[in-house]
Amino acid sequence: MINKIVQNMAEAMAGIRDGSVVLIGGFGSIGQPNALIDGLIEQGAKDLTVVANNAGVGHVGLARLLETGRVRKIVCSFPRTADPVVFEKLWRAGRIELEVVPQGTMAERMRAAGAGIPAFYTPTAVGTALAEGKEEREIRGRKYILEDALAGDVALIEAWEADRWGNLTYKSSARNFNPVMATAAKTTIVQAQHIVELGALDPEKVATPGIFVSRVLHVPYGEPTVT
C-alpha cells in the first residue's frame, strides 16, 4: 500500500543533506510552508541554496532560516518586502549570495527542470543587466537569451488537502509556486492543512498529482496572519 503520509517532522525532514538546493513554495507568506521551514531548521542541514520568490518577512519562516546562517545562496525574484530586515542585513554584510531572477523566468526554469528540458530561450531580460554572461541568440528576427533549468534536491510545499498517494489541492492564490516546485525536486515534502481519504479528492480538482510528491505531513495551522 502506498502511503506518503508521515507521522512527524523528523520523518518529513529525513535525509536532507548539507549543500542541498531547497525550493520553497509561496508568494510572500501565502502558500509558504512555514512549519516545514521550521522543521528544516530543527533538522540542521547547512550550506543550503534556497529558491523562493521572496527573501522572508520579519523573523519567521524563511527569514528565520536565513537568520540561522545556514543558507549560502538565495535565488529569488523579489528580495524586498515590507520587512526584509534579516535578508538585507546578511546581504549587506556579504554573508549571503543573491541571484535575482525575473519571476517568470524563475517559474519557467523550474517547469523546465520538472519537464526534462535542460535550458530554453526567452526574450525576458534581453538587453538588461540580468542578461549578462548569458548566451544571446536571434531567432526569426527577435533576440533571446538562454536560461538553464533550475532543479531542486528538495521542495517544501504548502497544500490545502492531500491524500495518502500525495494528490494535492491548493487554496486560492496560495497555489502560486507550489505545483511547479513540486515537479522540479528529487524529494518533494508537503505540509497539508487537511488529510483526506484516498478517493475523497475530486480528480478534476487535483492540481498536483501524487507522482510529484514524496512525503506529506499534516499541519492544520489555520489561517495565515500576514501576507
Next chain:
Amino acid sequence: MNTMVKDSVETLPACQPLTRRQIAERLARDIPEGWYVNLGIGAPLQVADYVPPEREVIFQSENGILGMGPAPAPHEINRWLINAGKQYVTLRTGGSYMHHADSFALIRGGHLDLCVLGAFQVAENGDIANWATTTDSAPAVGGAMDLAAGTPRLWVLMEHTTKTGESRLVRRCSYPLTAIGVVKRVYTNLAVLDVTPDGFAVREMVPGLTLAALQEVTDAPLRLTAT
C-alpha cells in the same frame, strides 16, 4: 543620470497637473471591454478602480489570479487571496486560479492585451527602466521584465518629472533597463504620449498646457501626434 534639471512642474503656467488617481482614471478610459490586463504594483493598480464593473475587463495577477476583483470588505477577507502587491483582493465571478508557471506562460506567451507599469524612465525608443535606481539595497525585479518583454501592449503610468524636476521621458535611459523598445504609450500627470518609430508623439495635454511648455520639462524631443 541626466544632470540637466529642467523647470519643475510647479512653475508651469496656467495648467493643473493630474493627481496619481486622475492619471489612473484617464488611463482607464482607454481600456475597452474584453481586454485581459495586468496592472503593475503601486500606482497602476489604481486603474482598476476606474473601470466600471459593467465594462468587463479581466485583470490578471502574476501570483496566479485571472479575474481579480477589488479589495474585500474587512469581514470578507480570504487570507489566501492576495495580489502581486501582497494586498488582499477578491475573485470576480468567473475568475480562476493557476500556478506560477502557467501564470507567466500567459504573460510571456503574449496572451494579455495590456500591461500597465510604473517607471523611473521611459526612452524615446520605447526602452523602460523601472526596477532599480541605486545599488544601496538588494536588487529586486519581480515580474517586471517578464511583463515588459512578453506583453504586446505596454503602457506606462508615471509622473512626468521627478520630485526635483528631472524629466522621466528621456532620449536614453540612464537607470538599469527592464526591457528594450517595448513601451507603446505613456500617461503622465501632464500628457498622454505615444512612443513611435520617430520618438514621442503627444496625443493630449492637460488643459492650459502648450507643447512648448511641455517640451520645457521634457528631456526627449516631442511633437504632436499626426491626426
